[in-house]
Amino acid sequence: MTSELSWLRRRADKRAEIGPWELREGLRSRSSELRALLEERKLEHPQGTPEGNRVHRFADEALSELENAERALTHAHQRYKVGSHVAVGQIHIDTAHNLLLRLSRPSEIVSMMPGILAIVQSRLSSDDPRRARVEAIAQSPESIGEPERETILDAVGVARQASIRENLRVRSFVNIVGWVAGCLAVAAVLVALMGAVFEDMVPLCFTPYRGLEVGGYVVVCPVAMNPDPKGGRDINESEASATTPADYLVIEIVGLVAAGIAAATTLRRIRGAVTPYNVPVVLALLKLPTGALTAVLGLLLMRGSFIPGLSALDSSAQIIAWATILGYSQQLFTRFVDTQAQSVLNAVSAPNAMPPPPSPPQGATSSAS
Template identity: 30%
Template sequence: MQAGAECLLDEADRHMQQAAGGRMHWRLGSWWNGQAYEGTLACLHAAEVSIIALSQPVRAWSRIDAVLALAGPLCQQDPRLALVEQLKGKDKPQDERVPWAVASLLEAAYAVQEERAVRSRNFRNRLIRAGSVLMLLLVVTVVVAWRDAGAIPVCDGCHRAAGSGLCDVGLVMLLGMLGAATHVVGRLQKMGGSWNPYNLPFYQELIKLPIGALTAVIGLLLVGTNWLPMIQAPATWRDVMAYAVVFGLAQIALTRNIDQRAEKILASEPDQEEAEQLEKVPDNRVRTAPEFTA
């Protein structure tokens, strides 16, 4: 028993040392793949699990409520949750099974937390890649407008000066971003304090700016055509600027799925659909739970 406790203590100390060392190696690659944060988090979690596992039953018993509050929403169908609830119902703090049961459940809950962090990082990276592609499209659009002033006619017959295609398209993009920014500011006022290790809300809102610029240009190209016959073509530059802002704001329809996905990831507790997806995560990521006998 003493040898087992010393082994767990050494393991906890090793995890703490790894966590301390991991925070010293923040690089671009680590920022992208989450190695530093996720590695540090996993080490701290493993250390806490080891400490609880080697604790006296009474000390581990004092952590039951906190562990149940953490694991309850994450491990609803996990047999380890049922075991800890069963032990708590018996109200026997001296039960020798308590430390291992609590530690095993905490390990499962932390595995789900770490998986949610991975999903948050993956979604952030997808937003960054998509935003990079959108910015590339904006650059291509600007280059085309620069090379040929009439290639992108955002307003037929109302150019301000000959050869001003680049300025026209640039202004439309800027106003489209302004319209998108109006939506972003409105959302920021309603958004509560949501902490995320990968700053997901920032990238969630940032990607709306290039989308707003593109929707403004595309919308003005379609105005007055068979695609948008119900909207009258702009006759003056004041009309063009108003349309650009409105079409930039219209990116709401395109980014609705992004907002819904981000809200699920940022929620403190997974919804029913995500909970079903996470149900098998503890079994795939943690060590086999010890078997207990009554």
């Protein structure tokens, strides 16, 4: 019975690990490290004195934050929330680390200054007075006292709040793009179903004129062709007889494949970021239904003589070829989303880590020459 319970628990843990597993393990390791440091602080300051009581109070609060972080990282019911549990765990761990800094003596903060400076410089702009003050303190760490420690804690807290806001921005962006991609996918499915049920309502057919000597006009559809000499049936009847339920489906599949190729080629320009939200994947998912719809809408515009000279395609192969081009051309619309995604990822990846290079003084070029 015990072995069966252990087996079920292991299976539940595996199900709970769906998502950014490496980030979760990194946060768990960081939580274990902070827990050991806090326990050491409690041993160094036994209860019974004002300072000991203070250390135990803050340490217990920090340990409670670590428990909340571990609980957020191991909840099986969050298996479908790919990134939210990681972000929540990071928030609790950051709070515990801030409490540890508050428990540290000024001499202990000196050894932590490189990491503190990196956090502040990565999230606060170069003209922020809190960053400037921390950088000044880092120049002379031996002068760290109670006021300097409060300044450091305030700057670190603000920097971590900025990091949380950037991660929330990434999550909001991914959710918006995901919802738009889902709506476009539903629209593409509905268009394909409408084309299959009402195949002759808005046909994707063209009627190129071949001349009287070759039989007048020809009805060309994505799947079939229907020659009809001039003076024969009405053109609408000819189109209705040539259309098939698969016309819209074939065009959408061709546009979707072309959009998939476009998505594969554009992913090389997207630099990844260590975030729990998979931005490149949701961008690729957006392009697929967009390509299917742009292929259909583009052919409808061509059929309506919206593009001069392209109102009468000569064969089904030409229709398929143009559907490929139109499906790939969705990149003209989604490239703005790609640009916004890259700016969001850049904002998460330490936007202020490197100060802007100083502009050269006036006349430097002329003097060098």
